[in-house]
Amino acid sequence: MKVRILVSYKDSVLDPQGQTVKNALHTLGYNFIEDVRQGKIFELDLKELSPEEVEKVIPEISDKVLANPIIEKFSWQIIDKSQTREGREKIST
Amino acid sequence: MKVRILVSYKDSVLDPQGQTVKNALHTLGYNFIEDVRQGKIFELDLKELSPEEVEKVIPEISDKVLANPIIEKFSWQIIDKSQTREGREKIST
Known part of the structure; x- marks a missing residue:
């Protein structure tokens, strides 16, 4: 069983890495990009x-270990071996 | 329009960050976790x-800027404002 957890900064938190990527893309001419936010994925077997x-356990792990709940939010979904989704997703803010 | 790009190491590439997270989770008693792989997400507006x-443009950006195609793979999907999916996903290996 495979679970994918996405961790990213809350919308209210500045994301300097994302800003840097946005600026790099603008420099390369991709001016249609209005914003970039960067985050982390964890794929657990x-x-x-x-x-x-x-x-029960995935939100617990996410809260305790993978994300910093003060500044980060996470969402997760079960994915099967072939990388397609089983349609389960939880958003925690 | 919002696009989410997932970048992670190819399966053949060692992932020391993921290993560290796995070891931390085992130390905390989550022994049912067999493997952890870590990656990056970019959410583009x-x-x-x-x-x-x-x-055309998302794979180009991913290949040129966001991922290192020698050791990383990426997949992407269009997500709407409310974080639900429109069912488009490309896996590039």
Whole structure:
């Protein structure tokens, strides 16, 4: 079982890395880009867990280890081996 | 228009950051985690482009600026303002 967790700064938090990427893209002529925000992905391979266990444990791991809940938000989804989605996504802000 | 680009190491490339996260999670007792791979997300706000332009320009930007194609792979999807997907995803390896 594979879970993908996306961690990014909350919208209210400045993102200097994203700004730098935006400026680089503008320098290269991609002026239609209005904003860039950068974040992290974690792809976890898990032993098979029940959906209830996943719903409990993934937000716990994200909050405790992967994200800093003061300035970052996370969302997660279960993806199968072939990289297609199972349509589950939770947004935590 | 919002596009999300996911950049991660190719499967054949070692990921020491992911290993460190895995070890940290094991130390905390999450032993059901078999592997962790870490990557980057870029969320781009674009002026409205046609689907054809997006199909052309996003892989170009990803290849030239956001990812190192020698060791990294990227995938991208169009997301709307409310963070739901429009079902478009390209995997480039």
